[in-house]
Amino acid sequence: MIRSIAFLFLIHLALVLCEEGNPCCSQPCQNRGVCTALGSGAYECDCTRTGYYGQNCTTPEFSTWLKVTLKPYPNTVHYILTHFKGLWAIINKIPFLRDGIMRYVLTSRSHLIESPPTYNSEYDYKNWEAYSNLTYYTRTLPPVPRDCPTPMGVVGKKELPDAKQLAEKLLLRRRFIPDPQRSNLMFAFFAQHFTHQFFKSDMKKGPAFTRAVNHGVDLGHIYGEDLARQHKLRLFKGGKLRYQVVDGEVYPPLVSEVGAEMHYPPHVPESKRLAVGHEAFGLVPGLMMYATIWLREHNRVCEVLQEVHPDWDDERLFQTTRLILIGETIKIVIEDYVQHLSGYHFKLKFDPELLFNQQFQYQNRIASEFNTLYHWHPLMPEDFHIEEEVYSYKQFVFNTSILTDHGVNQLVDSFTNQIAGRVAGGRNVPAAVLMVSIKSIENSRQMRYQSLNAYRKRFNMKAYTSFEDLTGETEMAAELKEMYGHVDAVELYPGLLVEKPRANGIFGETMVEMGAPYSLKGLMGNPICSPEYWKPSTFGGQVGFQIVNSASLQRLVCNNVKGPCPLASFNVPDVKDAGSATINSSTAHAATSDVNPTVIIKERTSEL
Numbered sequence: 174m175i176r177s178i179a180f181l182f183l184i185h186l187a188l189v190l191c192e193e194g195n196p197c198c199s200q201p202c203q204n205r206g207v208c209t210a211l212g213s214g215a216y217e218c219d220c221t222r223t224g225y226y227g228q229n230c231t232t233p234e235f236s237t238w239l240k241v242t243l244k245p246y247p248n249t250v251h252y253i254l255t256h257f258k259g260l261w262a263i264i265n266k267i268p269f270l271r272d273g274i275m276r277y278v279l280t281s282r283s284h285l286i287e288s289p290p291t292y293n294s295e296y297d298y299k300n301w302e303a304y305s306n307l308t309y310y311t312r313t314l315p316p317v318p319r320d321c322p323t324p325m326g327v328v329g330k331k332e333l334p335d336a337k338q339l340a341e342k343l344l345l346r347r348r349f350i351p352d353p354q355r356s357n358l359m360f361a362f363f364a365q366h367f368t369h370q371f372f373k374s375d376m377k378k379g380p381a382f383t384r385a386v387n388h389g390v391d392l393g394h395i396y397g398e399d400l401a402r403q404h405k406l407r408l409f410k411g412g413k414l415r416y417q418v419v420d421g422e423v424y425p426p427l428v429s430e431v432g433a434e435m436h437y438p439p440h441v442p443e444s445k446r447l448a449v450g451h452e453a454f455g456l457v458p459g460l461m462m463y464a465t466i467w468l469r470e471h472n473r474v475c476e477v478l479q480e481v482h483p484d485w486d487d488e489r490l491f492q493t494t495r496l497i498l499i500g501e502t503i504k505i506v507i508e509d510y511v512q513h514l515s516g517y518h519f520k521l522k523f524d525p526e527l528l529f530n531q532q533f534q535y536q537n538r539i540a541s542e543f544n545t546l547y548h549w550h551p552l553m554p555e556d557f558h559i560e561e562e563v564y565s566y567k568q569f570v571f572n573t574s575i576l577t578d579h580g581v582n583q584l585v586d587s588f589t590n591q592i593a594g595r596v597a598g599g600r601n602v603p604a605a606v607l608m609v610s611i612k613s614i615e616n617s618r619q620m621r622y623q624s625l626n627a628y629r630k631r632f633n634m635k636a637y638t639s640f641e642d643l644t645g646e647t648e649m650a651a652e653l654k655e656m657y658g659h660v661d662a663v664e665l666y667p668g669l670l671v672e673k674p675r676a677n678g679i680f681g682e683t684m685v686e687m688g689a690p691y692s693l694k695g696l697m698g699n700p701i702c703s704p705e706y707w708k709p710s711t712f713g714g715q716v717g718f719q720i721v722n723s724a725s726l727q728r729l730v731c732n733n734v735k736g737p738c739p740l741a742s743f744n745v746p747d748v749k750d751a752g753s754a755t756i757n758s759s760t761a762h763a764a765t766s767d768v769n770p771t772v773i774i775k776e777r778t779s780e781l
């Protein structure tokens with residue numbers, strides 16, 4: 174009798190435990206407190222240095238309370254930075270104000286990123302393997318524990334919606350929605366080209382792994398990810414990279430000549446297989462165009478350096494040029510690319526010295542979530558307008574002839590004039606790349622991502638309280654509700670793409686508030702930004718340092734095309750701009766005068 178009662182009791186206990194599951198599944202610890210399950214349904218929140226205390230790290234210390242009370246909402250800050258143009262025009266001209274604000278932008282953003290990194294997709298607790306194994310992307314939020322009642326923890330349905338149906342209902346483009354910030358294809362392909370140096374998933378091992386083990390801006394997409402590939406691509410003369418000349422212009426060399434393998438489908442003839450640092454850049458002419466521009470820039474800078482240092486050998490010219498190109502890249506990304514994307518009237522500044530008196534770690538680890546959020550395939554148009562031709566996806570992908578037939582000059586002109594799609598707001602992924610979105614959803618599930626709302630809280634935003642709150646409308650909200658049941662169960666990637674965009678913005682709040690910290694940390698965490706590196710001698714002296722500090726997209730193009738160079742920008746030109754006959758690289762923000770080629774804007778009715 175007693176034994177059977179004890180037995181029943183044990184069964185009961187087991188059921189309770191089973192029902193309760195892992196207490197960390199409900200993510201009880203707030204404000205970045207760390208949850209540890211203690212067995213028998215108990216848990217402990219470690220609130221150390223969060224600025225909060227209490228069972229769930231919810232009670233603020235006084236100083237935290239003060240900070241939080243005074244701190245404006247991200248949307249307010251965004252509003253201020255994107256309005257009051259006249260005021261910003263004044264602030265931008267007052268160095269100490271501009272520096273102070275830029276310093277605040279850099280520190281407030283990068284403080285949201287753990288450095289050194291912590292978790293990865295395999296480990297939801299800190300350990301040496303997760304820290305030291307560079308073949309993993311890191312994780313900002315640990316994976317949802319395996320023993321949770323639902324895929325998102327405790328909320329939502331037991332099964333997530335079918336990825337294909339979800340993508341077709343909410344992500345697939347019905348009609349092309351142009352980006353109200355007027356981003357163009359020059360922007361879209363820059364984004365793809367630049368980010369693929371550090372988003373290089375190792376699909377043989379799975380989506381949690383990367384082949385870009387430097388985790389940052391190393392220009393591995395130009396020079397190859399390892400020494401063997403780099404050596405295949407190098408000329409070993411004057412520091413230069415190997416190239417070929419087609420119709421009097423410099424292009425990347427052929428695979429058959431250099432032996433650096435590339436991914437091309439069988440139908441691409443040997444004579445069209447161009448070889449560059451990144452194996453996959455044969456995919457679209459936009460990538461190959463940027464690869465060509467950077468190759469020409471590398472060889473150009475080598476010549477500049479050789480003139481100053483006639484005694485330098487090939488190795489030193491190559492290595493120093495690489496550092497200069499890394500510097501140019503970061504300069505262009507901050508002052509042209511992020512500047513465009515932000516929509517800020519505040520003028521961003523690339524100046525590593527701003528961080529020299531701050532607490533800042535010169536290291537970086539690429540997070541899986543950063544890769545996921547950067548799947549900006551809605552940028553892609555329905556087809557590609559180059560000179561008088563219109564190319565379908567079928568004609569465009571893996572077609573390197575488009576680059577060599579039209580030339581860099583014409584591609585820059587055409588890509589600058591074709592508007593890109595809006596990323597947030599839902600239903601704008603072109604059918605041609607919908608598979609990538611589906612894959613992205615499946616990969617996120619395999620890696621057990623936490624919900625959109627969990628990420629919003631992690632990056633100092635308020636969780637969305639309803640589906641309408643998330644999408645800002647009712648139709649997609651209703652679809653989402655049917656699929657997910659609870660707004661706290663909406664997944665990160667679909668959430669980012671259906672989120673209500675900011676007023677006249679390409680993205681919603683979450684994309685910007687999550688993306689900016691990863692981005693700025695990755696750019697400023699580069700070794701060249703550290704005090705011992707950031708000086709002229711690192712870049713071969715004043716001449717090299719000057720190339721870095723005066724870099725802009727417009728200059729990069731002008732220095733590397735023959736004849737009059739086309740307008741190069743990350744947004745389609747205003748109709749009113751097209752009226753003024755010429756601009757030149759001194760109208761681009763980075764004004765110095767070692768070159769000053771004339772830019773000719775061609776009249777062209779924009780798509781808007």
Ligand code: HEM
Binds near residue numbers: 365456552
């Ligand atoms: C015609 C244009 C494009 C095509 C055909 C294309 C195609 C693809 C494909 C097939 C993948 C691999 C998907 C997988 O197996 O998981 C991919 C990944 C990706 N794409 Fe695109 N894409 C295009 C444009 C873009 C653009 C404009 C961006 C802008 C940022 C972008 C960002 C990414 C990112 C971040 C990844 C993940 C890379 C990785 O994890 O290694 N793509 N894309």
Ligand SMILES: *[C@@H]1O[C@H](CO)[C@@H](O)[C@H](O)[C@H]1NC(C)=O
Binds near residue numbers: 199201227228229231
């Ligand atoms: C902490 O969170 C748990 C689970 O969400 C809740 O039951 C409990 O009441 C919370 N404790 C406090 C002090 O708020």
Ligand SMILES: *[C@@H]1O[C@H](CO)[C@@H](O)[C@H](O)[C@H]1NC(C)=O
Binds near residue numbers: 306307308309
């Ligand atoms: C990193 O982890 C993966 C997966 O466990 C393993 O295959 C690989 O050998 C590890 N790499 C190193 C350098 O330890």
Ligand SMILES: *[C@@H]1O[C@H](CO)[C@@H](O)[C@H](O)[C@H]1NC(C)=O
Binds near residue numbers: 569572575
């Ligand atoms: C590739 O582009 C060229 C134009 O440069 C075009 O003539 C050709 O038809 C395209 N190839 C394919 C397979 O569509």
Ligand SMILES: *[C@@H]1O[C@H](CO)[C@@H](O)[C@H](O)[C@H]1NC(C)=O
Binds near residue numbers: 755756759760769
């Ligand atoms: C460059 O353009 C600006 C503005 O249009 C103009 O004032 C300046 O004279 C031009 N400089 C040269 C060298 O053409």
